[in-house]
Amino acid sequence: xxxxxxxxxxxxxxxxxxxxxxxxxxxxxxxxxxxxxxxxxxxxxxxxxxxxxxxxxxxxxxxxxxxxxxxxxxxxxxxxxxxxxxxxxxxxxxxxxxxxxxxxxxxxxxxxxxxxxxxxxxxxxxxxxxxxxxxxxxxxxxxxxxxxxxxxxxxxxxxxxxxxxxxxxxxxxxxxxxxxxxxxxxxxxxxxxxxxxxxxxxxxxxxxxxxxxxxxxxxxxxxxxxxxxxxxxxxxxxxxxxxxxxxxxxxxxxxxxxxxxxxxxxxxxxxxxxxxxxxxxxxxxxxxxx
Ligand SMILES: Nc1nc(=O)c2c([nH]1)NC[C@@H]1CN(c3ccc(C(=O)N[C@@H](CCC(=O)O)C(=O)O)cc3)C=[N+]21
Numbered sequence: 374x375x376x377x378x379x380x381x382x383x384x385x386x387x388x389x390x391x392x393x394x395x396x397x398x399x400x401x402x403x404x405x406x407x408x409x410x411x412x413x414x415x416x417x418x419x420x421x422x423x424x425x426x427x428x429x430x431x432x433x434x435x436x437x438x439x440x441x442x443x444x445x446x447x448x449x450x451x452x453x454x455x456x457x458x459x460x461x462x463x464x465x466x467x468x469x470x471x472x473x474x475x476x477x478x479x480x481x482x483x484x485x486x487x488x489x490x491x492x493x494x495x496x497x498x499x500x501x502x503x504x505x506x507x508x509x510x511x512x513x514x515x516x517x518x519x520x521x522x523x524x525x526x527x528x529x530x531x532x533x534x535x536x537x538x539x540x541x542x543x544x545x546x547x548x549x550x551x552x553x554x555x556x557x558x559x560x561x562x563x564x565x566x567x568x569x570x571x572x573x574x575x576x577x578x579x580x581x582x583x584x585x586x587x588x589x590x591x592x593x594x595x596x597x598x599x600x601x602x603x604x605x606x607x608x609x610x611x612x613x614x615x616x617x618x619x620x621x622x623x624x625x626x627x628x629x630x631x632x633x634x635x636x637x638x639x640x641x642x643x644x645x646x647x648x649x650x651x652x653x654x655x656x657x658x659x660x661x662x663x
Contacts, residue, residue, distance in 0.1 A: 375622055375623065376624075376626055377525075377626065377627040378628060379598075381521065381637045385638050388520065388644075389641050391645075396433055399651055400434070402655055405436050405463075406435045406650070407436040407461075407464045407651070408465070409437075410423050410437065410438070410440070411440045411468070412440070413469075413470070413477070414474050429640050429641070430647075438464065448476070451469075452481070455467065455486055465651040466646060466651075467490045467492065469486065471542075489650065490650060491510055493513065494508075494646070503549050511550060514543050514547075514602060515543060517638030518579060518638070520642065521629065522598065525627060529555055530556070532556045534556035534559070534575065535558075535571050537571075538561070538562070538580065540581065544581050547579055556577065573592060577597065577600070578597055580600070580616050584603070586616075589616075590619075598628075599616055599621055599629070600635065601630075601634060602615065602635050613631055614629075614631035614634070
């Protein structure tokens with residue numbers, strides 16, 4: 374038996390079509406949602422992501438502003454730009470592309486973004502709100518994974534969910550969203566003893582470590598749903614996930630490919646978060662004029 378392939382590209386297209394409808398509804402109120410993406414330095418991979426985000430915005434009818442700053446930008450200069458965007462009423466969402474150059478304090482930069490414009494969901498207030506079950510913005514990658522599980526009809530109440538990788542950006546918020554959906558969650562990290570013993574219990578397995586091939590077919594329970602968040606560029610130029618796709622697909626019930634899986638969903642959910650921000654801003658403005 375070979376696993377069903379979960380098509381993130383197709384699902385992201387339908388999510389973006391929904392966003393485009395919501396953009397039209399806001400346009401009728403005279404509002405165009407705006408996303409600002411700040412890119413510091415010249416990292417070629419970051420350049421590609423930023424270009425893809427801008428193109429996705431344009432297609433869905435959102436206004437996007439890309440702010441490019443040199444590698445030698447000071448932290449104070451970056452904080453000034455963020456504060457200006459916080460005050461800018463045409464901008465509903467702010468994303469500062471990570472990683473930042475080494476001389477910057479990433480936490481300080483993120484904490485300077487107004488929490489109600491933090492469409493990445495990385496601000497400490499947004500992390501706290503998610504943890505206490507009252508999310509304002511859900512981080513885009515885990516949010517996209519939840520959307521994929523929902524569209525596949527994967528039952529989560531009472532399910533065993535195992536996450537490999539405990540980052541603030543993916544693993545930890547993923548755990549919170551799966552927990553909120555009623556799953557029993559195990560969060561593994563690089564010190565986990567006998568990783569396979571954990572992953573083999575999973576009905577839903579999410580892998581987000583940045584290590585190609587860390588999960589192989591023998592570590593998967595037959596029929597499990599496998600979500601591969603990793604995006605690794607191999608020396609030969611190939612793009613692969615963290616899961617060994619060929620062996621995993623023989624065992625899993627469903628699996629996400631790389632590319633064309635979680636990546637496109639991350640961008641689609643960024644647009645969802647931006648439209649949510651603009652809708653909230655519009656509702657707030659309406660309350661003030663009552
Ligand atoms: N503040 C911030 N927020 C982010 O969300 C953020 C970030 N910084 N820094 C970089 C990572 C990376 N990231 C990706 C999004 C989509 C794809 C994507 O769509 N990938 C395609 C392949 C693209 C290719 O061919 O290279 C796919 O998986 O099919 C990849 C990577 C968002 N990131």
